[in-house]
Amino acid sequence: MLDYIKRKFIKWRTRTVFQEYGHKIEKHTLEKDGRIDFAVWLNPLEKPKTITQSGVDFFRKFIKPGDLAIDIGTHMGDTTVPMALAAGVNGQVLGFDPNPHVFKIFKVNAGLNKDKTNITPLPYAITPEDGEFYFSSSEASFNNGGVAKDAVGHGGYTLSEKVTGIKLEKYLNENNRAKLPVLSLIKVDTEGNDKSVLESITGVLEAHKPTVIAECFFKLTKEDREGLYDLLATRGYVLHQFDDFDAATAVVKIEKSDMMKWKHFDILAIHKDRLSSIKL
Numbered sequence: 309m310l311d312y313i314k315r316k317f318i319k320w321r322t323r324t325v326f327q328e329y330g331h332k333i334e335k336h337t338l339e340k341d342g343r344i345d346f347a348v349w350l351n352p353l354e355k356p357k358t359i360t361q362s363g364v365d366f367f368r369k370f371i372k373p374g375d376l377a378i379d380i381g382t383h384m385g386d387t388t389v390p391m392a393l394a395a396g397v398n399g400q401v402l403g404f405d406p407n408p409h410v411f412k413i414f415k416v417n418a419g420l421n422k423d424k425t426n427i428t429p430l431p432y433a434i435t436p437e438d439g440e441f442y443f444s445s446s447e448a449s450f451n452n453g454g455v456a457k458d459a460v461g462h463g464g465y466t467l468s469e470k471v472t473g474i475k476l477e478k479y480l481n482e483n484n485r486a487k488l489p490v491l492s493l494i495k496v497d498t499e500g501n502d503k504s505v506l507e508s509i510t511g512v513l514e515a516h517k518p519t520v521i522a523e524c525f526f527k528l529t530k531e532d533r534e535g536l537y538d539l540l541a542t543r544g545y546v547l548h549q550f551d552d553f554d555a556a557t558a559v560v561k562i563e564k565s566d567m568m569k570w571k572h573f574d575i576l577a578i579h580k581d582r583l584s585s586i587k588l
Contacts, residue, residue, distance in 0.1 A: 322352045326448045326465075331384075331413045333420075338364065341393050341424065347416040349384045353451040357386040365555035367394040367493070369586055370519045370578075376487040378476075378518075379403045380434050380505055381497035383410055383452075385417035385427070387553060391493065392425035400426045400487060406433040406443055406471035409450045434498075435473030436508045443467045454499040477511050491516045500525035503536045513543055517579035519586070520545065526572035533567035536575075545577040548588070559588045 329351040336344045338361040346359050367387075371377050373396035379388040382403040392401040403418065405411050411431050418427035433441055433455040444466045445453030453465075455473060480488060494509070496502045502522040506513070513520070520540065524533060540547060541564070549570065550559045559576060562569075578586055 319352055322449045322451075323447045326450075328409070329449065331416060333416075334358070336360075340364075344389070344393070344424075345420040346386075346389060347384065347413050347420065349410060349413045351410075351449050351451050353447060353449060354384075357384065359386070359389055360554075362555045363553050364390040364393045366553050366557065367391045369555070369588065370493045371395050371399070372490075372492065374398045375490045375492040376484065377401045377493040377495075378491070379495045380476075381405060381495075381499075382414050382429075383407075383497075384413040387495060387497075388414070388427060389417055389421070389425065390553070391495070392427045393421075395426070397422075397424055397426050399490075400428060400484075402428050402430060402484070404430045404432050404434055404476075406431060406441075406455060406473070407450055407453060408467070408471070431472070432479075433471055433473040434476045434505045434508060436475065436504070438474050438478070439472075440470040441473045443471045452499055454501050476509050480512065488512075488516055491518045493519045493521070495521040497523050500527055503528075503532060503539060506536070506539055510539070510543065513540075513545075517544070517581055519579070519582065520575070520577040522575045522577065524567065524570070524573050524575055530568055534564055537564045537567050540575075540577045544580050546580055546583060548576040548578070549573050550576050 331347045331349055334346050334348055336359045344359050367390050371394040375395050377391045377395055382388045382405045388401055388403045395401055415429045418429040441455040443453055443455050448465050496505050498505055547562050548559045549562050550557050
């Protein structure tokens with residue numbers, strides 16, 4: 309009982325009082341990919357994260373060795389690292405996260421496993437236009453959060469310094485043009501801003517047809533959810549619901565009428581031109 313009360317107090321304090329948290333390196337041995345090191349953020353609000361072979365194999369359905377993939381909203385990198393293992397050392401994963409507190413941990417992960425991965429850590433939000441934005445969170449430790457033009461954003465705590473937002477299409481054309489023909493996957497997890505992010509990269513979606521993984525955030529209205537569906541479906545994407553980044557997870561095709569079926573869920577959108585080459 310005392311341990312339970314202590315844990316509750318620590319979490320309450322983490323939500324209400326700012327403190328920097330470090331990391332620890334955990335070592336994993338995967339059946340196919342061997343030894344993988346992974347930095348875990350020691351923020352008490354952080355849910356357990358691990359790297360598994362089935363998680364890597366999930367991304368191998370969509371990413372081939374040598375491909376370019378993009379992770380928007382990397383957090384500490386628990387999806388970025390499996391994506392990078394799928395792309396291999398000759399591929400590249402661009403990882404974007406504007407939260408400076410978790411980005412420090414993500415940058416550590418980008419520097420590990422260099423014999424097997426190629427991750428470029430980028431401390432930016434993806435926004436409709438280049439600029440400076442407020443980053444807000446409901447937690448003093450900034451475990452999660454999002455960007456906004458005004459200071460009223462995702463909660464009662466706002467970073468003292470603004471974060472940088474960039475237009476992704478412009479960035480890719482300036483820095484990764486040679487890799488764009490092998491852009492195979494874009495994953496978006498931005499605490500309810502996924503539709504706005506995808507709207508800002510419609511040119512990339514139309515030109516290169518990468519598979520898209522996005523989040524249908526629990527706070528989204530029916531109008532927002534249907535707008536997210538239309539944004540992808542009108543560009544030739546077939547949408548699916550899935551439960552976990554695991555090779556064995558069930559993947560279910562969904563229609564627009566299904567967007568209110570789950571309170572919070574992940575979307576897997578595959579362009580119709582790629583469907584026949586992907587085994588779900």
